[in-house]
Amino acid sequence: MEIPRDVYDVLADTRTVIAGDRVQIPFELGSALYKRVNNLLKEIGGRWDGRKAVRAHVFPFPVEEFMRACLATREFPSRYEQGWYPTPPRVVDEVLAHAGIRQGVSVLEPSAGTGSIVDPAVECGGIVDCVEIDERRIHILRERGTARQVIGADFLELDPLDCEDGYQRVVMNPPFSAAVRHVTHALGFLDDDGTLVAVMPRTVLLSGDPATVEFRELIALADGTFAPLPDESFAPSGTKVPAVLLVVDAERGGPLPTHGWLRRQPRQLDLFALA
Template sequence: MKIDADVLEAIRSARCEGAALYLTGQLEDRLYRRVNLALSAVGGRWDRRKRGHIFPANAADDIAGLLAEREVTTDSERGYFPTPPALVDEILDLADLQAGQEVLEPSAGTGAMAERIADRGGVVDCVELDPGRAEIIRSQGYARQVAVADFLTLPVSARYDRVVMNPPFAKQLDIRHVQRALRCVRPNGLLVAVMFAGLAFRTNALAADFRSQVREARGTITPLPDHWFKGIRTVLTVIPVRPQLSQLAGRRTAEVPVSEQRASQEGLF
């Protein structure tokens, strides 16, 4: 996203103190929304108590690239759509989460689901590609582990009772993320995922094979109301992980490169 001149000027005029950035004066609403969007894209999160935008590290360093390049990649451009709280509760109800169960949340964002998992007594591990968002989760202390990584590149093993996830949708990445996540679920476990509605009607091999996999597992694909994600059509996919699926996952895990096996042994997962 290209940054308009008035947005750049508002950010240049701001005061940076350590991790905090304080805007100067009272900005007009439309301008403030665009400034907030730009700051959010580089890790700045509005803190009502501190009355400023708080960054993971040094605010001045974090906005330096923004000011120099005059453009940012927004959350929506990255495919990041936070899960609304009411939908989080619906997902966890479908997951039949029990206290003490181990849960994985790939593409964890700022921890909307992870926090509620911990509230319900689950032991949650998170994966998040964006370092700023991962640091927000880590700083809250409710996750056992937080890996900063692309989930598709991580080694996997069937060690979780539940996986709950809201993966990126672009280019059918949601299907690839869910297929990989299934390899992380123990026998008789359960996966619940928000996915793009296109998987229900696309005719390409990836979508067709995935639908067959859901049917074979006696899972469900249920449409969600459009209002959850700003008009983007989505579905909730629930997939029980039966022993035979877990055995397949075990064979695939055994085939990962030695470098990935070493990463797993070092505690990444």
């Protein structure tokens, strides 16, 4: 999203200090402009710390390089574009109640944000690997140090067969704009007797888009369920998008294209290599 001209001028002003985890603006702004600058810094992940010794927007990641890149392109990644809506604690409880994570169970969280699901899954005893695309949130996840592995990558680009084993549980709240793609891809990381629990937009129940219809059919074949979450479940994260909870159990020989299923497919012969 484009950085508005007047906000850009404030951030690029030579008096503005952008260093470490802080952005400090040591000059007066009119209240309307201050509000716009504050909104953008909050959107990027900053929080105003008004203590005398600080008086700056403080970020939970090193903001300097990130901000320089934004200023160079005059754009910033908005949370809306990235589908960045942390899972509220009540929804996390619901996810975990269905996932049944116990001591030593392997878990994948493939769109991990800052770890709203990761941390409680670890508290349940899960051995959690997670994936996140955004460098700020990757930094936060690594700092927290709760997951066994934090993979900084586009999950949709990862090949399930690069993992030796499937995961016993996949728990996820993917970006809603591409939820069906994310969940379908995540099935390839699921163990043959694993369980996948995903928060998805309620439109997945109604959409006539061919990929969504095919997805619903697949889930029905596997006896999966979509349970509506209460309206306003995501209000604490700033959105009213209605959501459902998908719970589906895999089984060997079942219809889901799990990690084991992918492993069992014959390798495609490169016939042209023989020519």
